[in-house]
Amino acid sequence: MDDLKVYTLMVLMLRANTVAVSPSETMKAVATIINIILILTGLHHRLTFRPLGLLRDLGVQMKVKLQVALDLIDLNQALIIGREALEGGADIVEAGTPLIKKFGMEAVKALRSAFPDVTIVADMKTMDAGALEAEMALIAGADIVTVMALAPEETIIEALDKARELGGKVMVDLMNVTDVRNVALRMKELRADYLCLHVGIDVQKRRGVSPEQLCREISEVSSILPNRVAVAGGIKAETAPKYAKAGASIIIVGGAITRSSNPREATKRIKEAIRRALR
Structure with missing residues (x-):
């Protein structure tokens, strides 16, 4: 699975799972899901994108x-x-x-x-x-x-x-x-x-x-x-x-x-x- 497919998968999964209850917990949830997917796909050693850029794609409002x-x-x-x-x-x-x-x-x-x-x-x-x-x-x-x-x-x-x-x-x-x-x-x-x-x-x-x-x-x-x-x-x-x-x-x-x-x-x-x- 190439990087673009993994990136797309992350976005879809995070959009479907709005379980976090606070800004800090949102960050933890994002980090956890990203890490799991990267480890499962073997891509955690060779990222070509920045994971936290996902937040911009998701439109998650982190600002209080x-x-x-x-x-x-x-x-x-x-x-x-x-x-x-x-x-x-x-x-x-x-x-x-x-x-x-x-x-x-x-x-x-x-x-x-x-x-x-x-x-x-x-x-x-x-x-x-x-x-x-x-x-x-x-x-x-x-x-x-x-x-x-x-x-x-x-x-x-x-x-x-x-x-x-x-x-x-x-x-x-x-x-x-x-x-x-x-x-x-x-x-x-x-x-x-x-x-x-x-x-x-x-x-x-x-x-x-x-x-x-x-x-x-x-x-x-x-x-x-x-x-x-x-x-x-x-x-x-x-x-x-x-x-x-x-x-x-x-x-x-x-x-x-x-x-x-x-x-x-x-x-x-x-x-x-x-x-x-x-x-």
């Missing part, structure tokens, strides 16, 4: 993205902080729920106008009228809208259908969900684009959730939906790397950036901490 949550009630301040966060390395800008409640879809439009090439999330936290609320946000310029996992399933389906129709995506927020695994499995069946493990502000204040507990949930959910799990809730430079290593592909940070005296530098610190953890 940083989302800044603009949970503010001052639109001008949100635009300023959003820009500084992007300059610091943020990948996604979120129109937070308070911002949307105060300014409506004008907040989403303003973010889209200010950042035309950036992924915009509208944190609608939809509980009813799934199609209507998804349409409002997506037409205003959002790329991703959120709907609550505790909403009726019909609402989630309506939001998903409308988002597909308009070329957008839906992030299902698992806040207050107790049966995380089974809900995640059902969301996978419904073809949800993303799941978000979210510790709400009031829960953070009253009782908190340990990073270790959240890491376990991230690992479990990312085994169901690899590369499509977000995590939010009181995340700082100290905890973001743990969640990235556990399998989160989107790290959502609010106050650690928006309440910082230097949002640009705060974003840089968090981004660099994530980068170091995944080396």
